[in-house]
Amino acid sequence: MNAVTFHGAGDFRYSSVDPPNLQDSQDVLVQVKEAAICGSDLHLYRGHIPGIMPGTVVGHEFTGIVVEVGSGVRQFRSGDRVVGTFHVACGICLACRRGDYHQCAQGGVLGYGMAFGNLGGSQAEFVRIPWGDVNLRKIPDGLSDEKAIFCGDILTTAFGAVKNARVTPGETVAVIGAGPVGQMAVMSALVMGAAKVLVIDLIPDRLAMAETLGARAINSSTSNPVRRVFQETAGDGADVVIEAVGGSTTLELAFQLVRGGGRISAIGVTAESELKFPLMTALTRDLTFRIGLANIHRDIDHTLALVANGRVDPTVVVSHRLPLSQASHGYQLFDQRQATKVLLIP
Ligand code: NAD
Ligand code: ZN
Numbered sequence: 001m002n003a004v005t006f007h008g009a010g011d012f013r014y015s016s017v018d019p020p021n022l023q024d025s026q027d028v029l030v031q032v033k034e035a036a037i038c039g040s041d042l043h044l045y046r047g048h049i050p051g052i053m054p055g056t057v058v059g060h061e062f063t064g065i066v067v068e069v070g071s072g073v074r075q076f077r078s079g080d081r082v083v084g085t086f087h088v089a090c091g092i093c094l095a096c097r098r099g100d101y102h103q104c105a106q107g108g109v110l111g112y113g114m115a116f117g118n119l120g121g122s123q124a125e126f127v128r129i130p131w132g133d134v135n136l137r138k139i140p141d142g143l144s145d146e147k148a149i150f151c152g153d154i155l156t157t158a159f160g161a162v163k164n165a166r167v168t169p170g171e172t173v174a175v176i177g178a179g180p181v182g183q184m185a186v187m188s189a190l191v192m193g194a195a196k197v198l199v200i201d202l203i204p205d206r207l208a209m210a211e212t213l214g215a216r217a218i219n220s221s222t223s224n225p226v227r228r229v230f231q232e233t234a235g236d237g238a239d240v241v242i243e244a245v246g247g248s249t250t251l252e253l254a255f256q257l258v259r260g261g262g263r264i265s266a267i268g269v270t271a272e273s274e275l276k277f278p279l280m281t282a283l284t285r286d287l288t289f290r291i292g293l294a295n296i297h298r299d300i301d302h303t304l305a306l307v308a309n310g311r312v313d314p315t316v317v318v319s320h321r322l323p324l325s326q327a328s329h330g331y332q333l334f335d336q337r338q339a340t341k342v343l344l345i346p
Contacts, residue, residue: 002346003057003124004327006113009047014325017057020120020128025072028132030082034145035123035324036061037334037342038086038153039179040269043246044112045331048271052113059123059344060086060110061153063145066136073132081139083304084129085296086110086153088119091134101134101297123327125346137300140308146343150184150314151303157267157294158184158244159303162192164290165240165265169193172233174257175215176225177244178206180317180341181267185242186215187312194240198232200225200253203337213316229257237262243291246270251291255281266291317341 001019004012022029038061043049052058066080076082089096089104096104108117110127120128129135139148150156158181167173173189175182178201189197190213199210200218207217218228229238237259243250246268254264255278264287282289306312319340322330326344333339 001125025070027070028129029068030064032064035344051115057121058111059121062122075133082136083148083152088135102295155184156303159188161265161267162188165263170195171239172196173240174198174238175242182244260285263288
């Protein structure tokens with residue numbers, strides 16, 4: 001089959017590889033209909049994620065059609081339209097039984113290398129999904145693949161981050177980063193009742209997109225985001241800050257934007273190992289800080305319902321639909337910020 005494979009920083013190729021097979025009775029084989037490029041794939045593309053071997057099939061956002069199921073699979077059969085979760089979980093270990101699927105002892109992230117379970121990715125004609133009953137959802141009738149694909153990662157990631165921050169109706173939410181994940185955080189904050197959503201980025205087009213969704217844009221290359229957020233909140237600071245970039249610079253900014261007693265919820269991925277934690281500030285201002293990978297399994301049924309009922313339309317971020325064979329061009333466009341979200345069609 002044809003797939004997108006990793007060969008080093010900036011070197012992702014469309015190549016011919018052995019197709020995946022069922023390896024376990026719980027496996028499901030999916031023919032991929034749509035695969036998206038994620039900001040997390042950019043970390044691989046930029047060479048920031050260690051432990052991925054040349055030739056690995058990349059990608060973790062996808063929809064498709066079930067073509068084969070293992071003998072132990074109960075929920076799916078050939079022909080089902082499905083969306084997959086970007087991280088896979090076994091469903092039965094202690095972490096999964098607690099509901100912490102993203103902490104599964106045996107799980108991993110599709111197409112993200114050795115440190116993440118060494119699983120084949122979904123930017124391919126076919127993908128093997130371990131524990132298919134746990135890691136796939138049927139796409140509701142009438143819901144397009146193009147809408148459903150966002151529930152397997154970025155919409156649900158952002159929704160979960162906003163939920164973790166316990167946003168209540170009437171609050172002000174500041175979102176750092178207006179990439180696709182930041183845009184999903186804007187939509188999620190509004191659907192959970194935020195009165196005002198402020199979004200901070202450096203790219204005018206992305207800020208303009210967030211404005212069309214109902215946010216107020218702050219361009220941090222032309223204005224001071226701290227001053228602007230305090231102006232917008234009568235000198236108080238944001239009730240909640242969602243960090244959707246990754247790394248210490250924007251995490252430090254989050255601590256400057258939040259009000260006393262407020263909550264920071266960070267989802268940006270980074271390979272940095274340390275943050276100079278503002279201990280005294282966090283102590284005296286009574287701040288809540290949380291960071292983590294998304295727990296897609298916890299929230300995906302709710303985001304599918306929001307999208308299926310027209311309450312959220314994540315497709316606003318899609319700027320490019322390319323054949324899978326043009327994936328390396330898609331990566332270049334996304335890396336250079338000339339694309340907001342690229343869908344790849346095998
Ligand atoms: P992206 O790279 O398209 O977007 C990042 C945005 O941040 C860009 O618009 C960029 O201009 C902006 N930015 C960069 N530096 C900034 C700064 N100093 N101040 C303000 N804005 C700045 O990526 P994306 O797809 O939107 O993903 C965002 C992050 O979320 C990535 O790190 C991705 O890996 C991560 N992510 C995490 C999870 C999870 O489970 N936690 C899941 C999906 C994605
Ligand atoms: Zn992703």
